[in-house]
Amino acid sequence: MEKRKLGSSDLHLSVVGLGTWAIGGPWKRGWGTQDDGDSIRAIQLSIDHGVNWIDTAPVYGFGHSEEVCGKAIQGRRDQVIVATKCGLLRADDGDTINRLSKESVQREIEASLRRLGTDVIDLYQIHWPNPENRIEEAWEAIQQAVEDGKIRYGGVSNFSPEQMDRLGPADIVSLQPPYSMLRRRIEETHVPYCRQHNIGIVAYSPMLSGMLTGRVTHERVAAMESSDWRTKSREWQEPHLSANIALVDDTLRPIAEEHKCEPGQVAVAWTLRRELITSAIVGVRNKDQALANVRAGNLRLSDEELNRIEVSLKARADSLGEPLIR
Template sequence: MKYRTLGPDFEVSALGLGCMPMAGIGKGMYGEANVDESIATLHRAIELGVTLFDTAEIYGPLVNEELLGRAIRGKRDGVVIATKFGFRYDDNGMTGVDSTPDNVRRACEGSLKRLGVETIDLFYQHRVDPNVPIEDTVGAMGRLVEEGKVRHLGLSEAGVETIRRAAATHPIAALQSEYSLWERDVEEAILPACRELDIGFVPYSPLGRGFLTGQITSRDDLPEGDYRRNDPRYSDENFARNMAMVDVVKDIAAAHDASPAQVALAWLLAQGDDIVPIPGSKRRVTLEDSMKAVDVALTADDLAALDAAAPRGGTAGPRYGERAMAMTRL
């Protein structure tokens, strides 16, 4: 494994592991997970030198953090735990956003308990709450740093103005947002703002929700009930157009004796040393494949071909449905 720095001095593995598929999500998102295999995957990641593990209170809710806490018991040294807060939920799932100072503290205390740790290494606001000034939210997060309950602060899917206001309130180590060959809009203003403010960038869905792996060749490959059947980019009218970029990824992968997933991740890694993707996995075989991306050296011609095949704004369809899009870039 290779290592990178988020912000001024927060060292993590160059690739982290997104834990969302492992527990509490269900077969409607990326298929059903096996708990024993998920734990084995987490242990294998540690063996491979992965240090950054990403979860969230809302994944489940709660049970994803509990699974990660169970897996790292006795293995805490060197492990970097990132979790997120910011949603209200009940027995039926998410009911809205809540980044009030009281909820910041409540969420942190709960996450510490479920993870079985004394300190959260990276504490993200999961989505911006338009009803709470970001200064109030980040101020509450900063008090948790002062108390030793949190080491570093992060934001997720925040817009440029929010990022600037947050960073003026307390140092922000990382912004987590979607970024991949098929979602490059952050390159216009958000990524430059992060670099100006020395904020690391953590791309989630770096494989385009599985699309860039080349393993999905038609909508029929998605099981019934899979939420991606309602993803605009997987729709009948957009699927074939978006598959064109995957064909280029596959060609470059063949030339490097690599997998398409490795090429897609290597492209992201080549966009800057401040970028730390977190591909999700719930099985050792896909974990091991993805982590080999750190050793894939794309040529200038490879990068040019990928940029031409997947230009910013070139993917057909929005990345989310209307409701989820309304919660981004605030």
């Protein structure tokens, strides 16, 4: 699979990375029931097929995702670039609480190293810029951990260019923002900023958390577990749900059929076009999804196909009365 250099680092990431939010299992912001054996097989199979990096976070199942990742890469740590995050802790009510104090970040680093079963984290990211008045303090703690050899590189997630400016873009190796054909805001702001400062972009939810996979139907959404956070998301409710299913069926599916693949891979390949981003973080829950998703890393869309998608995206946005880029 193609690899791209991550910003100013010496990390070369496969263009498809492994997303592990859903494998954190059920919790207040989880994805419903998940089998750990399925998760481990999905991770190992992805690595076998050329995916060389994993994105996780302590908050995904409050440590569970990191533990599962640690088990899956046991004995093959040298084949995998491991990225995790800090700043979201478990609150007493089972929800999350944002914390970025120096002591908290230091504690989180130690806990992640333990759960992942490693002595160094390749990429360590501030998950959200909250509380905003503590981002510099958290960044200092990360830089100290880099000096101490516990972390190789520091990055940020969900930050604005102004917030990256406050940390000093020279030391930031990567930004992790949401990016898919239905969430394009970074094209106008973050992409030019990151180009200027040589910051890599690792994009999350490239299939809009499963919406663009071709497996979403009205019946499936109606039957989804209430513990699946997506049931509360706007894109999974009307009128967006029907518009999104139509986009997949009328535009992505015919293109996928031409390439003998699935709509989800077309959605991921779209995010990787013209090297706008370094890598797309694709969430997987089982080995079939893992096998399908690695194909996205080798799929190239033609200008004609990209144009067809653009026309459909514009028509969808018009029908919903929304701007194309939001």
